[in-house]
Amino acid sequence: MAELLGPRLYSCCNCRNHVALHDDIISKAFQGRHGRAFLFSHAMNITVGPKEDRHLMTGLHTVADVHCVDCREVLGWKYERAYEASQKYKEGKFILEKSKIVRDNW
């Protein structure tokens, strides 16, 4: 009759590790290195790499690459600092590339 309605999860494309919740999506309209990307307020089971300054489409940001904690595949990045007022809202949030995550229907 019924299947348990768990939280909708996204997993790493390389090893099925759960990395984010659908409920934490803030925007689906971001651009990553390899195509579309999503902005998440939280990510889990990931490690954050060293900080670097990058010039992105929206200006200068300090970001840190985000890896799956199990297979260490790069999934996106985390915004550590934004240098323009209009971009401040991104600080502390995560970009996960659409090509690197799959929705867990299990």
Added chain:
Amino acid sequence: MRGHAWINTILPDELIIEIFRCLDSKLSRDACSLVCKRWLKLERLSRTTLRIGATGSPELFVHLLARRFVNIRNVHIDERLAISLPLHSGRRRRNEVMCLPFNSHHATDNTGAEGALESSYLSDAGLIALSVGFPNLEKLSLIWCSNISSQGLTSLAEKCRFLKSLDLQGCYVGDQGVAAVGEFCKQLEDVNLRFCEGLTDTGLVELARGCGKSLKTFGITACAKITDVSLEAVGMHCKYLESLSLDSEIIHNKGVLSVAQGCPLLKVLKLQCTNVTDEALVAVGSLCPSLELLALYSFQEFTDKGLRAIGVGCKKLKNLTLSDCYFLSDIGLDAVAAGCKGLTHLEVNGCHNIGSLGLESIGKSCHQLTELALLYCQKIVNSGLLGIGQSCKFLQALHLVDCSRIGDEAICGIAKGCRNLKKLHIRRCYEIGDAGIVAIGENCQFLTDLSLRFCDRVGDEGLIAIGKGCSLHQLNVSGCHRIGDVGLVAIARGCPQLSYLDVSVLENLGDMAMAELGEGCPLLKDIVLSHCHQITDAGLMHLVKRCTMLDSCQMVYCPGITAAGVATVVSSCPSVKKILVEKWKVSERTKRRAGSVISYLCVDL
């Protein structure tokens, strides 16, 4: 008469009911109900538990159920679970349920409801029908029943006086309802409240006053308006309280102190309250000598002082969980070890200041330890686990996650000292390699559940030793890329009882292992093959030809498996319940045959 069932006519009703009481799965009960009219009637008489999801017409449903099952004691209504009807197969969102034609009948039942939207959720009328239909109700669970109010709960309380357990999650019931429960249900033992935004201290105080003499278990999670006042009432009236579980940001020391003072029989305490500090723990230590289980979660302000008080006062402590308690260090754990010698379960999760010295003390004093879990403990080194290995002969389960400084030496020590080990789970401990696992295989003959995930130094040698020495039921070697066919073949030959196998993300695993697994492990029920690039249809075919009891199979990202392989799985395993695979690998014919069994990998975000 040939073929006549003699025994059925001789067995009296009572005996058949007794036999049905031993059936614990719904599937068995349903199967018995289909045998004959007599069995149908008797099974209905012996059924005591009902689980109801979101239906299109809850009142009607409850009426039907009350007519059919008269001896129900436990009702569990969870409106998050939508029934997937044939009309809407594949879409399980709750909103879909409202499209049913039943709605129009029941819009009039709800005097206060507006629109067809709400009539599809259980309302007060439904609760009243429930109480009338099941007056002997003992356990009631209402989960996300957003349409019920105090009115319904009051009526239920008045009629179901034998209520023992009440679980309200995500319901907007108000204080009058809960107060009524306190007034009428004098046998209430368990109360659990989660996301009940309509409840304030007023209602809970009345509940505590009314059920004080019977209440044994009390839990509050995320109820925004319940404060220390409620806990003071619990402390004042509920002398026999044994278990308290709190997850709230507005509860302070005062509340916990009141419970510690008023409930001397407290056995279980779980706290996830950011505003509770050492003061409360110290009080618990001195006032609750019967405490057996203590769990402290997340960002607490607890320091060693509080833990020391627990060590001194709670001599009967058996089960301790410390999760994200950043300020706790070896000193605190040392105090617990010295005082709580009967400790059997210990979990240390993300407490970055706890190191090996604390563990060594535990090892020295707590010889009854049966379960140990160390998660994200970067400070713990081999000596900590060696201490455990030396003295904890009864250890049955060891769980290690992200303990990057623990290596083979520690695992060898555990293997030699803890020969009763049944369950070993290791994830991302990069210093552990074949040497440790070989020691486990040589010494721990009772091991049945082994999980080594992403331990990239473990290889075939370790698995060969395991295959020789342990008869595993469950094995997970996901991500240990040194493991290949040789290791899995050893497992296949040595573990005929294997029922769960996860070999995902293994690049070197091929068809030979699959064939051997088919030969050696016919009892296999669940298998995960995802991300194995070298497994092809051939290997899969050999596996499923022999493992016909397969319940579930996950095989996404396997480029060697095609539609033919998927079709073979479906046709060879008649009892398979779940298959996870890419959509384009399922042919029309397979879709028709297998239907709801197949789940598709969703890359279409």
